[in-house]
Amino acid sequence: MSLIIKHLHVNIGGDPGKSLRRRSQKAPEKKILRDVSLHVADRERVGLVGASGSGKSMLAMSVMGLLPRTVHVSGSAVLDGTELIGGTPQDLADIRGRAVGFIFQDPGTTLNPVVPVGKQIEQPLRRHYDLSKEDRRERVSAMLEKVGLGASVASAYPHELSGGQQQRVGIACALITSPKLIIADEPTTALDAMTQLQIVELLVQLVDGAGASLLFITHDFSVLARVAQRSYVLESGEIVEEGDTAGLLANPSSQAGDRLVTAAKELTFARKESR
Amino acid sequence: MLKFVVRRLALFCVALIVLSLLVFACLRILPGNVAAVMAGTNSTPERIAALSEQLGLNRSYPAQYFQWIGDLLHGNLGTSVLTGRSTMAETWQRAQVTLPLIVLGLLLSLVIGIPLGVVASSHREGGLHSVLRYVSLTAGAVPALWGGLLLILVFGRGVGLIGIFPSQGFPEDGWSSPASALVSLALPALSVGIISGAQMMRYTQSALDGIAESGYITMAMASGSTRARAIRTTGLRIVLPDLISVTGLSFAQMITGVLVIENLFSLPGLASMLVTDVGNRDLIKVQSELMLLAAFFLLIGLLTDIAHRVADPRMRGVGAESVAPAQEVSA
Amino acid sequence: MKGFRSRLRRALSKIGGTFGYIWHRGEGRFALIVLGIWLLVCIVAAFWTPESLDTSDGYNTWASPSPAHPLGTDGTGRDMLSWLMAGSGTELQIVVATCMLAALIGIVFISFTLARSALASEIAVVVTDTLLSIPIVLIALILAVPLGASLTVIIIACGVSYGLNLARIAKPQAVLAANSRYVEAARAAGSSRGRAFFRHVLPNVIPVMSVQLSICAGTAILAEAGLTYLGIGVPAGTASWGASLSASASFISIFPLTVVWPGALITIVVVALNLFGDSLRRAVDPVVNSQLRAAAEEVERGSGK
Numbered sequence: 001m002s003l004i005i006k007h008l009h010v011n012i013g014g015d016p017g018k019s020l021r022r023r024s025q026k027a028p029e030k031k032i033l034r035d036v037s038l039h040v041a042d043r044e045r046v047g048l049v050g051a052s053g054s055g056k057s058m059l060a061m062s063v064m065g066l067l068p069r070t071v072h073v074s075g076s077a078v079l080d081g082t083e084l085i086g087g088t089p090q091d092l093a094d095i096r097g098r099a100v101g102f103i104f105q106d107p108g109t110t111l112n113p114v115v116p117v118g119k120q121i122e123q124p125l126r127r128h129y130d131l132s133k134e135d136r137r138e139r140v141s142a143m144l145e146k147v148g149l150g151a152s153v154a155s156a157y158p159h160e161l162s163g164g165q166q167q168r169v170g171i172a173c174a175l176i177t178s179p180k181l182i183i184a185d186e187p188t189t190a191l192d193a194m195t196q197l198q199i200v201e202l203l204v205q206l207v208d209g210a211g212a213s214l215l216f217i218t219h220d221f222s223v224l225a226r227v228a229q230r231s232y233v234l235e236s237g238e239i240v241e242e243g244d245t246a247g248l249l250a251n252p253s254s255q256a257g258d259r260l261v262t263a264a265k266e267l268t269f270a271r272k273e274s275r
Numbered sequence: 276m277l278k279f280v281v282r283r284l285a286l287f288c289v290a291l292i293v294l295s296l297l298v299f300a301c302l303r304i305l306p307g308n309v310a311a312v313m314a315g316t317n318s319t320p321e322r323i324a325a326l327s328e329q330l331g332l333n334r335s336y337p338a339q340y341f342q343w344i345g346d347l348l349h350g351n352l353g354t355s356v357l358t359g360r361s362t363m364a365e366t367w368q369r370a371q372v373t374l375p376l377i378v379l380g381l382l383l384s385l386v387i388g389i390p391l392g393v394v395a396s397s398h399r400e401g402g403l404h405s406v407l408r409y410v411s412l413t414a415g416a417v418p419a420l421w422g423g424l425l426l427i428l429v430f431g432r433g434v435g436l437i438g439i440f441p442s443q444g445f446p447e448d449g450w451s452s453p454a455s456a457l458v459s460l461a462l463p464a465l466s467v468g469i470i471s472g473a474q475m476m477r478y479t480q481s482a483l484d485g486i487a488e489s490g491y492i493t494m495a496m497a498s499g500s501t502r503a504r505a506i507r508t509t510g511l512r513i514v515l516p517d518l519i520s521v522t523g524l525s526f527a528q529m530i531t532g533v534l535v536i537e538n539l540f541s542l543p544g545l546a547s548m549l550v551t552d553v554g555n556r557d558l559i560k561v562q563s564e565l566m567l568l569a570a571f572f573l574l575i576g577l578l579t580d581i582a583h584r585v586a587d588p589r590m591r592g593v594g595a596e597s598v599a600p601a602q603e604v605s606a
Numbered sequence: 607m608k609g610f611r612s613r614l615r616r617a618l619s620k621i622g623g624t625f626g627y628i629w630h631r632g633e634g635r636f637a638l639i640v641l642g643i644w645l646l647v648c649i650v651a652a653f654w655t656p657e658s659l660d661t662s663d664g665y666n667t668w669a670s671p672s673p674a675h676p677l678g679t680d681g682t683g684r685d686m687l688s689w690l691m692a693g694s695g696t697e698l699q700i701v702v703a704t705c706m707l708a709a710l711i712g713i714v715f716i717s718f719t720l721a722r723s724a725l726a727s728e729i730a731v732v733v734t735d736t737l738l739s740i741p742i743v744l745i746a747l748i749l750a751v752p753l754g755a756s757l758t759v760i761i762i763a764c765g766v767s768y769g770l771n772l773a774r775i776a777k778p779q780a781v782l783a784a785n786s787r788y789v790e791a792a793r794a795a796g797s798s799r800g801r802a803f804f805r806h807v808l809p810n811v812i813p814v815m816s817v818q819l820s821i822c823a824g825t826a827i828l829a830e831a832g833l834t835y836l837g838i839g840v841p842a843g844t845a846s847w848g849a850s851l852s853a854s855a856s857f858i859s860i861f862p863l864t865v866v867w868p869g870a871l872i873t874i875v876v877v878a879l880n881l882f883g884d885s886l887r888r889a890v891d892p893v894v895n896s897q898l899r900a901a902a903e904e905v906e907r908g909s910g911k
Contacts, residue, residue, distance in 0.1 A: 066493055068399075068502075089501045097499030104497075110490035112509055114516070114588055120498075127499030157588045173498065290736040301748045416824060416876035418831040418848070420855055421869030523739070530741040531832040538836065539855065550836050553750050565748055569740055576739030 001042060001080050001099065001180030001213055003063075008036040008075035008085075010055070010062045010237075029072075032058045033237045036075075040181070045207065045214040047228030047245055049221060049260055055237040056217050057105075060183045064100060065092035079181065097124035101174030101212075103203070105186040107166035111158040117169045118144075118154025124177045143172045147202060164195035171203060178210055185217045200226050221264035225249055233257040279584060287577050294569050295347075299340050302562045330559060343562070352563040362560050365548065366567060372445055372544035376460055376467065377533055381526065383468025384475045389518070391472075392479025393511065396487060397503040407476070414473035419532030423466040423539045430462055443541045463536045471529050478521050482514040516587035523579025527572055627889040634885035640878035648695045655688035686867055692845035693868075697827055697875075700757060700846075704764045704826040705819045711769025712815060716780045717803055719773070734770045742767045742829055743836070750838035760839050764829050768822040775818055776811045783810035813890035817883050824879035831872055847872050 010033040032055045040046045050056040061067050063077040063084050077084040079099065084092065096102070101124075104110045112120055121143060122136045131139075141151035147168040158166055167187060174182055184203060188196040200223055207214045216227045224231055224245055231248050233241040235256035241248065252258045327333045331342060346353065352362035395407040417425075431442030440462045446455045483506055486492060491513055495505035511518075534546035545568070552561045584590045628634035718730035746763035753759050783789065784807050792802045831848035833839030835855065840846040851868035 061493075064497075066496055068488065089503075093496065093499055093501040093504070096497050102494075102497035104490060104494065106490065110494040112491050112494070112513060114513055114586070115509075120494075123495070123498040159589050173494075286732055286736060289732070294740070298748055302751050412877055412880055413873065416828070416873045416880060418828050418851060418869060418872050420831055420835050420851055421865070421872065424855055424865050424869070527739050527741040531743040531829060534743055535832045535835050546836065549747055550838070553747055554837060556751065558751065561747070561751055565744060568744055572739045572741060572744070573736060576736060579739075580735075 002040060003080075003181055003213070003215065004039040004076075004078045005059075005063060006037045006076045006078075008033055008059070008063065008073070008077060010058055010067075011072045012070065031237055032071075033062070036234070036237070036239055038232050038239065038242070040213050040215050043208075043211055043213055044230065045204070045216065045228050047224040047231035048215060048217045048234060049219060049224055049231055049257075050234035051219055051256070051260065054234045054256075056219075056234045057185050059234070060102075060185060060215060060217060064096055064102075064183070065089060066096075066102075094128070097179070098128040098177050099179050100181045100183060101177070101179040103167075103170050103174045103182065103184040103187040106190045107158070107170040108163065108190070111166060111169060111173075113158055116155050116157055117161070121154070121169065121172045121176055124173065128177060139176065140172075143176050146175075146206065147172045163191050164199065167191060167195075167199050168202070171199070171206065175206055175210065179212060180210075181213045181215070182207055183215045183217070186219070187216075188218070188223055189220070196223065197226075203227070219260065221249060221260050224264075233260065276584065280581060283577055283580055287573055290573055291570055294573070295344060295566055296340075298562055298566050298569065299336075299343065302558050303336060303339070347563065347566065352567065353559050362563050366545070366564055368449075369543060369545045369548050371449060372460075372542050373533065373537065373546070375456075376463055376537065376542070376544065377526070377529065379460055379464035380467030380471060380529060380533065381522070383464055384471035384525065384529075385522065387468060387472030388475025389479050389511075392476040392483065393507050395476065395480045396483035396510070397506045399484070399487065408480075411473040411476045411480075414469055415477060417470055419466060419470060419535045420539060422470055423463070423536050426462050426466050427539075445542050459540075459542075463540045463542060466536050467529060467532050470532060471525055474525060474528075475521070479514070479518065482517050483510050486510055486513055516583045516590075519582045519586055520579060523575060523582075526575050526579075530572075624886070624889045628882070628885040631885060631888075633881045634889075637878040637882035637885060640874060641882060644694055644698070644875060644878075647691055648698050651691040651695055655685075655691050657685040657688045686850065686864065689845050689850050690847065690868060690871060693847045693850060696757070696840060696844060696846040697830065700760055700764075700830050701823045701826050703757075703761045704768065705823055707761060707765025708768035708772055708822055709815060709819060711766060712772030712776060713808070713811075715770065715773035716776055716807075716811065719777055720780060720784050720803065720807065730773070734774050737766075738770055738774065740767075743833065746833050746838050755834075755838050755841040757840060757844075760826070760830050760833055763833070764822075764826045768819075768825070772815060772818050772822070776814045779814050780807055780811050783807045786810075813886075817887045817890070820879050820883035820886060824876040824883075827872055827876055827879075 009031070011029045011031055036059060038046070038048070048056050048059065058067070058071075062071060062073045065084070065087065067073075073085055075085060079095065082095070084095070087095075111117065118137075118140050121140045125131055125136050125139060137154075140154055144151050144153055149165060149168050149172075153161070153165070153169070158169070161169065167190075170187070174184075182203075187203065188199050191199060203214070203216075204227055214227070216224065218224055228245045231242065231245045232239050233248070233252070233254055233256055235254070241252065241254040241257045248257060249261055249264075252261045331339060334342075350363065352366070354361050391407060391411070395404055395411075398404045427442045429436050430440045432440060441459050442462060445459050446452050450456050487506060487510065491509055492502070492505045495509035496502060500508065534544075534549070536542075537544040537546040538550070545564075549561070549564060552564065625638070629638055715730050715734055719727045721727050721730075742763050745766060746759050749759045749762055784803075786806070789802050789806045792806060793799070797805070827847070830839055830846060831851055834846060834848035835852040840849050842849075847868050851865070851872065854864040854868065
């Protein structure tokens, strides 16, 4: 499945809350993304890298309708022939969890704390497919095995799992309906180095196995090298550089790219030191 | 969980003892000579002495207290000095009006408050949100008495514009004719339920607003829900433990309104009994009644706490003292 | 002395700024205007009412509004407007006394929860948690037996109940402040526990408390109306909004109009108090108040963070 984004602009207006906004001439509209164009081809793994605050998370959230309505999105984002920008909330909800799966940065603040994880993994199935209870349970068990957790984990609550286990559950949630595009928003940032590596390997293996495309958002070039064939560098809401990941890593042409590569090298070096 | 329940039960017992001491102290030590007060202002010293003897008031305070507690534990709440009726029997009979009224009112407040709170929270931008906010603000600010009066003026049979509900009294034979009993509770329950429902709505809305921008909602949306649906399902489930606590608390907060409404609609419930007894200074009876009610509300508090724990799996394994996670979530 | 004066000036300008923020928005302005009129009426009624409270116009009972009696009269021919005006003073007394008592109890319990001794804080938590489920009206009934119908009953019953609630609500904020680096630093510099509480913990809790108190003020007015109707609130013969409402309630079927004024008055004032509380919350909440947020960011940047 391919995703083609063209001339995407995202603006956020003043203060939250309606009545405040009326008086918010003092707080001008803030431009989060400016004229961003990128594409993810069928079965391609693409990286989007940028420092924190560069607007990279907003990109995926905005085209998929995950941002509050106070955010103004314009431009075009076409998912396999379907225009996403301007779609009704219901249209976008029908796509999310079926055609597109999401993996978030911190499963600790995204997994519902009061519901067993099995129920959460089957949520996309319930939303989009009419399956029997047994059928759903079977698929959840199979999915849990795939992400390296036992089927018995289904009845556990998020707080009973480790960070790595939680992220495996997050991946299971995203992949349970076999979507053809996975958007992973810093899925390894909240994890320690060892776990990061395992999660990345798992993700790549599952995405390739399912024949899906991947948009991997991160600030960490060292992770990206393993994941993405091609990468974009985002700075202050604009794409400043793009190319195949190995090339970018070896010879970044933009300042932002250079900074990120240097940081990644130092980090990798430090990691090796500490081992 | 078991450890928590045991601990909480122990606290419940301690609280009961402390309360009984408080009630006893307020009613015995403060007002001076109880027998004189009860016998009335123009009674003879002989009458006062006889009454003291009869009630055991001439014994020491500790002896009186333990006598009273002993009787309470045996389910003996004494008899009224003025009417000679058994306090237990009368309280039970009156509670058959008051408790259904409370429960109906509470149900109405949940039925009104929670859906409207969800609607208000899922329409965070736009006119509906402000309209609902002002409606709930105003409805929550109406004195129970006035709310009841306005409902009578609209729906009261014989008085109101569309007189469809009785506005006075309760069937003589009580619940043996359930339909008419229920109908006579309709307006009172509505008065209580609307006012309490307005508060429930404000609470539901603010609790949901607190997590509307959270990752939990984003995650639910990513699984294929619209924002409104995510708030309605995931959001409501996450704030459920807090809603349970608030429902338990509003049980206690509703009571003033319930008693007022009972009086206004001339329902033979606990209100008229309590007010009459306090007015008559039927002290022994008041003492037992208040203790019974206090115990009832403490019990509700206990049940609420346990239900909160059950609804929040994060709290199940935790000791009784740390309520901190719940506060973090609501903050 | 000079330190005190400059601190006072800073506090006053902060309060001024808060009120300015509240006035800035329609709701807040409505609340301030209503509360302002209330205060004004209290002052006026202390010296003058259109008719003396004792005057009753025996020929004009349950009169509709007229030039002589702008809001009509009640069952004994007393002027409704005069009684409501006189009632505002009683209401103000109840509200102020209740809030002061509640604040006092709240602060005492908060200081207990922060106490060094685990036992003291445990007791404070247990007391607040259990007593919270005892309704106000029950406390009032217990008090009414020895005290009879009186303002004291309302004030103590409400004050105790709101005070405990206050302690419960302000506790997280207080714990946060007590564990902050400020307090740590102050304690390290040798300032006593009590001093640290008053200098650092209390100022952090005051915003939360004042928001809660303004909402309590509204609830106290509602409680007054209820308790007075039940005969355990304001004693007979004393003017109060609850008393006026109760007096007209018994004749609802015959003279529906008279019941409008006291009920509407109570509702408007309680709404105003709630809106004031909401506006105050916005004014002191840096998440909503962009000016506060900017100031906080400024400080953070200044500290090189």
